[in-house]
Amino acid sequence: xxxxxxxxxxxxxxxxxxxxxxxxxxxxxxxxxxxxxxxxxxxxxxxxxxxxxxxxxxxxxxxxxxxxxxxxxxxxxxxxxxxxxxxxxxxxxxxxxxxxxxx
Numbered sequence: 001x002x003x004x005x006x007x008x009x010x011x012x013x014x015x016x017x018x019x020x021x022x023x024x025x026x027x028x029x030x031x032x033x034x035x036x037x038x039x040x041x042x043x044x045x046x047x048x049x050x051x052x053x054x055x056x057x058x059x060x061x062x063x064x065x066x067x068x069x070x071x072x073x074x075x076x077x078x079x080x081x082x083x084x085x086x087x088x089x090x091x092x093x094x095x096x097x098x099x100x101x102x103x
Contacts, residue, residue, distance in 0.1 A: 003030045037075050040067065041085045053087030060086050064096040073097070 011017050011027035018026050030036075044063060045052055052063060063086065072078050083093045 003028050005029075037067075037072050037078060037081055040070060040072065041082070045085075051087075052085045055086070060088065061096045061099065064093060068097060 006015070006027050006029060008017050008024035008027045012029070015027045015029045017024050018028065041052065044066070048055065048059075052060070055063065064082065067073065067078075067082055072082060075081070079090050079093050083090045086093070
């Protein structure tokens, strides 16, 4: 997901501080959701062994289904980001999403 660890005394208001036995041990800084989407897309490409744009239609539909389950489309510009990674239009991504809901 792309988070990073830092000393607890360097934690900001958005960071998560983890404690053990009553003492702060480490802080975790999570990326912005849009950055997480980029990490998820990169991981999916690594898993497929090729660019997502090179997948066939059925595989792209499966990618969209997985991304929807992970909340990718609640991120601002999520549809545009996914469409670009898949090499399709936003309209096509919306069609894939609607097809899933109708099934």
